[in-house]
Amino acid sequence: MFFIRIVALVFVSFWGIAPSNALSDDTFSYPQYLVKNYVERITEGKSEDFYIEMKEILEEKFKLYNGNPMKKLEKALVTEYEDTQCTDAIYKAILDYYLGRQYARQMSDSMGRRESGLLKGNYLWTGTYFECFGASNGKEITGQMCQAIVAGKPNATTMAGLTIGICVPDKCAGPELTGIIQSTFFNDTSGIFVNVLCPESQKYDAPDIIFFTIVGLLGLLVITGTAVELLTFMKLRKKSEENNAKEISVSQKLILSFSIIKNTKNLLNTEQKEGNLECLHGLRFISMTWVILGHSVSSTFGFTDNIIDISNYYVNHGAIQGVANASFSVDTFFFLSGLLVAYLGLREMDKRNGKLNVLLMYLTRYLRLTPVYALAILFYVGLYEKVGFGLIYQPVTHLFAVPCQKYWWTNLLYINNLYPPRMEESCFVASWYLANDMQFYLLSPIFLLLFYRHPKAGLSVVFGTVLGSAAITGALSTYYNVRPDVIDLALLCRYLLGQGTETDSTPPPTLVEDPYFYDIYFKPWCRIGPYVIGMATGYFIHTTKRKIRLNEVFVTLMWVTVAAVDLAIIYGFWGSISQNYIPSVNALSFYNAVARPVWALCLAWLTIACVSGYGGPINGFLSWKVFIPLSRLTYCAYLIHPIVVMYLYLSREYELHFSVNIVIYYFCALLLISYALSFVFSMALEIPVTGIVKTLLTHYKSGKGHSGNSRKSSSRENDIHKEYTGSAKNEKHGVENGIIHANSVDIDCDKL
Structure with missing residues (x-):
């Protein structure tokens, strides 16, 4: 259960809270986890707008507006910074805000602000993510949502302090914004530090290209294998299953390993034979x-x-x-x-x-x-x-x-x-x-x-x-x-x-x-x-x-x-x-x-x-018997479900609010999605790979000069392989490849 404390414990440690009695004043009491000074300073500076402390200066300088106010605003706001694309875009957005431009007001409206529930642990003020990305003047300014992390130590990581969503021009980078916000709102002796993280450019690199290539090839193989099964066995459907098996070449067996028809039949086959340990199917699925x-x-x-x-x-x-x-x-x-x-x-x-x-x-x-x-x-x-x-x-x-x-x-x-x-x-x-x-x-x-x-x-x-x-x-x-x-x-x-x-x-x-x-x-x-x-x-x-x-x-x-x-x-x-x-x-x-x-x-x-x-x-x-197909998907579900969990919990515009009903809802969704994706990966990769390995090893063994009872001898030599891979011939469907079969204990001994 290592997920239980990943962020909750890190939250406690990064805030540097001493184990003392609750901080309090005459009218209000704060739990230990909440540092009163941090929150008061942050919310005071952001009570109306991210740049509210500059409002009087802006209004004064606004009267001097002559189409080129950037240098004057630079001197009034952040005189220690050089003129950059980021500061120019910020100044432009501020002026457009007071001019009533829609995109600038949209950027301001989308920023995270002080929310209710501070005493319940609401230290994530997300703002409205998509509203920010939809803000643009159609020219040089487009909004991007960054996170400003305010904590008791510098360079705090994601969610290691009070995290506030700030909508800024996409020309700005995290380090530059960190310096601007730190100098504007907090002095060097305040004990409060800001770290701004902005989304990085989403460019596809080599791992992504390799992944897409592999998935594309697997998809093509599944389509080909399914088509080959349809075409081949429709022609031979009047012949016996035994003759069918004899007429299939090694190359055909390899490509048929990817047939979604054959693999799905095997997955859903609930026949049980003597020697099966049927109860293990239920144990396995319930444990997953x-x-x-x-x-x-x-x-x-x-x-x-x-x-x-x-x-x-x-x-x-x-x-x-x-x-x-x-x-x-x-x-x-x-x-x-x-x-x-x-x-x-x-x-x-x-x-x-x-x-x-x-x-x-x-x-x-x-x-x-x-x-x-x-x-x-x-x-x-x-x-x-x-x-x-x-x-x-x-x-x-x-x-x-x-x-x-x-x-x-x-x-x-x-x-x-x-x-x-x-x-x-x-x-x-x-x-x-x-x-x-x-x-x-x-x-x-x-x-x-x-x-x-x-x-x-x-x-x-x-x-x-x-x-x-x-x-x-x-x-x-x-x-x-x-x-x-x-x-x-x-x-x-x-x-x-x-x-x-x-x-x-x-x-x-x-x-x-x-x-x-x-x-x-x-x-x-x-x-x-x-x-x-x-x-x-x-x-x-x-x-x-x-x-x-x-x-x-x-x-x-x-x-x-x-x-x-x-x-x-x-x-x-x-x-x-x-x-x-x-x-x-x-x-x-x-x-x-x-x-x-x-x-x-x-x-x-x-x-x-x-x-x-x-x-x-x-x-x-x-x-x-319902547990049998589900138990066969457990390995892929084990690999996929952490990815699904983090995606559903992290890929959100707003923070999640805990309640029993919400947790039940998410659990059901995660279970369904994880097993649905497990079916896809099993059909496209797990089961075909098992069939390919079994086919190649069987062919290698049978090609060593066996005669007369060579088929039986070769099969005997590969028995341990069949059992350990869960592969066996399904006489009903004429299947010689695949991890799923009508035999027993096909809860795989070498997996979960």
Whole structure:
């Protein structure tokens, strides 16, 4: 849940607010987060118009208007500045304002002004973005909306202080405006600093051109593949499916990998075969929904005009803990990944007499995951900051893009959870999960071989890994005094409300300083526990063949126990939060150490009970066929949804106002848009790439001189590849390529 504090914590730290009692005077009281002097000085200077302090001078000089007042105005207003295109345009706009010119009054009207809700945290006065850009005299002046950030330190970044939208001529740049405003409104000893950021020129560069080229080629391939399927199979529709398959050449198979008809049929195919773990489809989709819900809510902390209302809601409504703890959904993904690696891997090792093609496993997984991932990063690097609008959209998305321009290669090597060392330098931060999962996958053959040859040793290694990971997490938590994220979030909310506890009245550390993320949350040695528990669960299901007999009383007790433990993990700190009490360091460290492994153990019971016939209505719900196609889109949804979240929250003309209804509305929109885009990317890239890899590897194997039973032998050699890529022949539709198929467990073991 690292999105929860990105801007809210930075807001606190950049304002340089000391943890003292609320500032007050005889008639008014200000919470700690609001610096009275800053706001009074800013609003006084902007009470009517950005240049209101110059009104008397302008009126006096206006009488001297003779068609060329620029030099006189320059001397009266900013005598220390040279004559530039920017100052000339400003002077011209000011004069035109008093002459009643429409464009100048439009520029003035569009500027951000003092708004209500200051005591609720309304420190973003956006103005009216499109009104400013529509202001022009048809000649040398066109409006552009810049943001003036007023804070207690120089060079404050976006939303790190009181942010005001100012409409200025597009000839002006941020540094020049910073100097003009600083000298005009604030002297050097005021302790108030202004930093003006203006939108940069939106020119398409190399990453954008590459992105458009790739998307264009993919679109062309999809059209071609679909057309080939229509033309080819319409001619052969009277022949048997088996003959159809024989008549398809390798080149045809490759192009048919892009057929949207074939891929959509496979995506929507809900047939289940023997050996399927049907309940995993529901688990996977619900966990992805939980992730999107968590990011939908947490992002409101940074982009709303009433952060105090959010803080009040958090500390007074226990139900919000179910959202604040959405990070446990990631542990569900780790568990599912480990379970399927073990379950599918051991099943194939049985067919291959204990042999495991490790290099093929690694190669197939990398080729399947990386193309979509790389395309998402390519979009993130360049085009992302060019497709939105609003006062803060470009500055914030530019901050996201800069690390990717330098460290994109760490993502493609899946080491971005380890390097660069500082999180603010990481590219596409949400992809930390992929790096961890890839690293766990590289270790999985060790566990598979132990499970197959020395089961007791394998289970012992699992136990030791879980114990060691928990010990490391607990030790780091104690050493760095790291609290669970929900506790730090509660402390932040209390701090914003001016309700710091007696023992801890200072704000939590900012995200870039918090050891919770650096040393615990992103690190594989602290997150591997649920993954290996999942592998042990997969081993258990494989060895028992899902035939387990349990006493009904025991089953009932287990369900009750698991439900109680899960509720305790999610809602256990609500008492402390509501009472404004911080548990001891040892208690918090213990929670950090055991909560995620215990969560995985509860998932192990749920899975074993469901696949063994003891799931009841829970298994019926999780195995609902509607979840099958949705679960197949989870990987693309995981990559796309952070981009959609930031776009909807940042690309706005006005700031967002928090309310439960608004959050529900945005969550539903984000869920729908993310999965709609996931369908597009799956059809155009993810599924075709899987089909291409499978076709090429199968062709390579079958071309090595096999005869007689060569087809069967080649297929046998590629079984592990098929299972790990989720590719199989759909006899009903004659499909030999594709990630989606009517076979089981096509929840991909090497993905989320």
